[in-house]
Amino acid sequence: MTAEPRPPLLKRLPPGVWVAAAWVTVIAVRSLQRPDELRRLFRYHGNVEDGPLLLTAVVTTLVAVLLFRLQAAAVAVTLAGCVFSLGMEVRATPFVLFFLADALVGFTAATRPLRYSVPVALLPVGTVVGYTAWELWNGYPSSVSVALGLVSSAAVAWLVGHNVRQGREHVEELRLQATRQAVTAERLRIARELHDMVAHAVGVVAIQAGMGHRVMDTQPEQAREALKAIETTGRETLAGLRRMLGALRESDPEPGPQAPVPGLADLGRLVAAAGGAGVRVAVEWRGERRELPAEVELAAFRIVQEAVTNVVRHSGAAECRVTVDHRPDGLAVEVVDAGCGSGGAAGAGYGIVGMRERVGLLHGSFSAGPRAGGGFRVAAQLPVPAEAVR
Known part of the structure; x- marks a missing residue:
């Protein structure tokens, strides 16, 4: 030492x-x-x-x-x-x-x-x-007046010093409160990332495994495709977990390689995974496509991912529609299905709560609920400042 x-x-x-x-x-x-x-x-x-x-x-x-x-x-x-x-x-x-x-x-x-x-x-x-x-x-x-003046000066000096001390303690308390809020926000962010990533992967893997088990003897080719989808989903989830752990250990002197943050460009992979699980996803693009800030891209992808995962796991629908609308003032995403689900396991999950929190962090608006004609709808509007558009 x-x-x-x-x-x-x-x-x-x-x-x-x-x-x-x-x-x-x-x-x-x-x-x-x-x-x-x-x-x-x-x-x-x-x-x-x-x-x-x-x-x-x-x-x-x-x-x-x-x-x-x-x-x-x-x-x-x-x-x-x-x-x-x-x-x-x-x-x-x-x-x-x-x-x-x-x-x-x-x-x-x-x-x-x-x-x-x-x-x-x-x-x-x-x-x-x-x-x-x-x-x-x-x-x-x-002179009593002089004595009173001296006593008053001592009192004023103490009051000034006491106010300085209170102000410093107040600033320190605000700093500690901001630190606690930052830690809580980071924990919630990590929890959302883990939920969106793991819940989607486990849901797809469970459905693919069940499908492969049912057709293993009668349709070996389809069973092989299910196993391939399980392998792909597992590898992608592990890569995402490595990226998250790498971010948490960013102070490590020898950090490992980090996977890129997912965005709207990865919707094709998401559609393929859902198709392998038996749900056809139709993606509709509206507006002029452009590159958006990373936090908006990530939030939009996670919202679509969670909504599609809920369709696969809970709705019983054979298809769903995803709409991505690039607007002048931001981005709007919508996922609708015609199934009989309620958007998630009743009272047991954090998917909708996590989606709402993601949108709230970006000061957007979010809605999720049953459709009048049947099925379920998830919609989010994510504002994007004009100077942030690249």
Whole structure:
């Protein structure tokens, strides 16, 4: 087992190191301009400029170290620096640090659950309330409006972060839902393909085998033709199954050869198989024949295949008619027979359901039911956009 490559050194350095290096650079540049810079930094009493700079450097460095693991500690450090800076001459420093604490509260609400982000948001609120109460208790001048503004800013920061987190969770939920729907749709597609392919093949094989069994002694030539039809149907079904399995294993580094997707050009083979099973199929073509998108060709072929299979297995009719109509706005297929069947085994199959689902996926219309004069009719209209016609 080979070890994973380690990232470059610069990417392995934590954020705290980068922030500390930035402040060291700032201090080094200032030291070149003023030789007593270090002394002024560490003797900040009465130093209007350098005291807040050192405090800000320390606080931001600690925040960068704690940000991604201990957000509560990062907020606490920032608030401690804010309270400490109240005695300095630069009055803007406490507000800058408090707003930094607000930003940390928003980041925490956006990345952590409620049970963690709410207590973190209460830290700045408690600090403001406690400090204001202390000032009022000791008779120091205090601005309640400023305190309310600071509390409101912390609340707004939490709300913004919480909304960001909810939006991200919603997007993730939509992505998972779309993934589940795609998996379900693919499973239904595979189920339809297997049903159409296997049901047709098994139906034809069963009828041919029964016919061959009955005439084996009296009409050996016809029995031989039945066996030949069984062999042809079996080979075609196996080729279709290999194609489907090849599509399911398309990530295989050495995929096997795949058979072409069936379409309307394969209706001749379907007619021959049905004729061998004792049902004569008449195909009528209407309109100007043209090449259609593969999904439309496949859906049309499977609909005709399933309908003809139902005629062979359930109707008792000796013939049926298939109409393929190429229209300007799409393709219409119709299969009618004059038998006594109901389109499939009553309540036991998924053929009509599968045909309806295929048409629905292409946003077409489908109907199936008994004819007024007897027999059964299956009809489907498959829309084809003009730009998709080749």
